[in-house]
Amino acid sequence: MKQIYAFEQKEEFDRYQDIIQKFGNKLKNYQKILEEQYALNDLPKGVIWTTPELATTAFSDIPIPAYTNKNLIYISPDLADWRKLFLQQLEGKHLPNVEEFYENYSENQVFIILAHELAHHSDLFLDEFEDEREEGIWFEEGMCFYLPRKLLLSEKEFDEITTVETELVNAFKDKYGNHSIEDFGSSSYEGSLSSIMFDYWRSYLAVKHLVEIRAKNDVMSVFDQYHKWDQEGRKVSLVEYFELEFLFE
Template identity: 60%
Template sequence: MKYIFSIENAEEYEKYQMISEQFKEKLSAYQSVLQTKYKLVDLPKAIIWTTPDLATSVFSEVPIPAFTNKDIIYMTPELSAWKTLFLKQLEGQDYPEIRAFYEQISSNQVLAIAGHELTHHSDLFLDDFEDDRGDSIWFEEGMCDYLSRKHLLEEQEFEDISNIEYKLIKLFKDKYGNHSLEDFGSSSYKGSLTSIMFDYWRSGFTVKYLVESKFQNDVLRVFEEYHRWDREGRKVTLLEYFGVVNLFD
């Protein structure tokens, strides 16, 4: 997998190249975990490290500067850009604890986002990620969050971000929670930043609950049930199959 830079001046190149070098060893170790345990067979061709502006206005129109397009990952590694984005999720509301958390996040959180994008390439996921999938992407998105964070964050960092996102779910439930998580799909990205992230938060929490509460921390058993649901013909939604339709009620 190649590391490519798409930036507009030498100063940005030097900064992004330094960050890339800092990430490289940990991403490589996580890649090995995915290849050994989670059926990562075909690697993406490249990660293109780019600026927030280029990521969200040239390479994509989605307001989140990290995404996979076919076999290439596009992402900004800039910590300050991610802090700005995470604070924007609050929609101007004053939530001091959440604001303080995002103001103090480390580059590990950005590294985990890169890991999330890499995890999408695992062959354990049933549907082609490259397709413009209209709905039901919650399992893959949630599992990509869970695995990347579990392996790339410190244990306390993992619990802290999980707790913050659960608080965000509760805070924005009345505003953005009037649809099933099964509806999370390509059309979701036409909404506001917070409405998009709301479904990411719910996806991550649902998968964490499945792994840690329903399947006793056995990720592969969760995948086994996911594949059984598919083999049996997807007779009900995946939320129904796992018994988590009302998880946020």
Template identity: 60%
Template sequence: MRYIFSLENAEDYDTYHTISEQFKEKLSAYQSVLQTKYKLVDLPKAIVWTTPELATSVFSEVPIPAFTSKNIIYMTPDLSAWKALFIEQLEGQDHPEIKAFYEQISINQVLAIAGHELTHHSDLFLDEFEDDREDGIWFEEGMCDYLSRKHLLEEREFEELTYIEYKLIRIFNDKYGNHSLEAFGSSSYGGSLTSIMYDYWRSGFTVKYLVEKKFQNDEMKVFEEYHKWYREGRKVTLLKYFGVEELFE
């Protein structure tokens, strides 16, 4: 997998190259975990490290500077940009605890986002990532969050992040929680940053609950049930199949 830089000045290159080098060893180790345990067969062609402006206005119009397109990961590794984006999720509301958390996050949080994008390429997911589909998207997004965070964050970091995102789910439930998680992706990418992230928070929390509470910390058993649901013809929604339709009610 190649690391490519798409930048507009030498100063950005110096900064991003340094961060890329910091990421390389840990991402390589996580790649090996995915290949050994989670059926990562075909790697993405490259990770394109770029600025948040280029990621969200040239390579994409989605307001999140990390995504996969045509087997290439595009992402900004800029920690300050991610801190600003996460605080923007609050939509100007006064939540000092959440703001303080995001102001002090480490580069590990950004590394886990890169890991999330890499995890999408696992063959354990039964649909092609960029295919149009109407169900189960939440599972892939949530599992990508879960696996990357499990392997790239310290346990304390993972639990603190889960706590903060659960608080955000509750804060924005009345505003953005009027649709099933099965509708993930159907219209969210035309919405605000927070409306998009709301479904990511719910997906990540749901998968973490499945793995740790319903399947005794065995994510492979979760995958086995997911495959069984698929083989049986997706007769019910995946949320209903797993019995988590009312997790946030």
């Protein structure tokens, strides 16, 4: 994958150069894991490193400065901006543990966001980027967070992010949880960051439940069931197939 730098000022590149190099090296190692174990057969053409402003205005209008398409991954490596962004998720709610976590959000956790974007390119996922992605989106999004968190974070880091996102789901479920996890993204019209992120939190927790509780940590058996759902003609929604309707009641 090519490393592409999209900055308006050389000073911006200079500011991020060290973390970009660090993340680039770590991504190569994660890429090998995905290639060897999780059917990463076709890589994107490159990673575009850019500022939060350009990521969310020039390249996209998505309010989160990390995303991917068939050819390119876009990401901002600005740790301070990620901390600020994630604190905005609280919408003024007083959640001390969550606030402390995001005030000290680590480089490792930002790297997981980049690793999440690369995981989308695994051929284990059924839908292609150009497809109308309507069914089972929650599974892909949740798994793309679960895999790098489980594989790359320490046990302490993994437990911290899980605890934080569980608390966030509980805090916002009355406001944003009035739709099935199957309707991933349906709250985006609300226009708030939290309404968008709510479905990511739920999706990660649902996949974690599938892997660690249902499948006793056998992630490939979960993928097997996912493929079986598709092969059988997707007769019911994926959340019904996995019998997860109760999970966030």
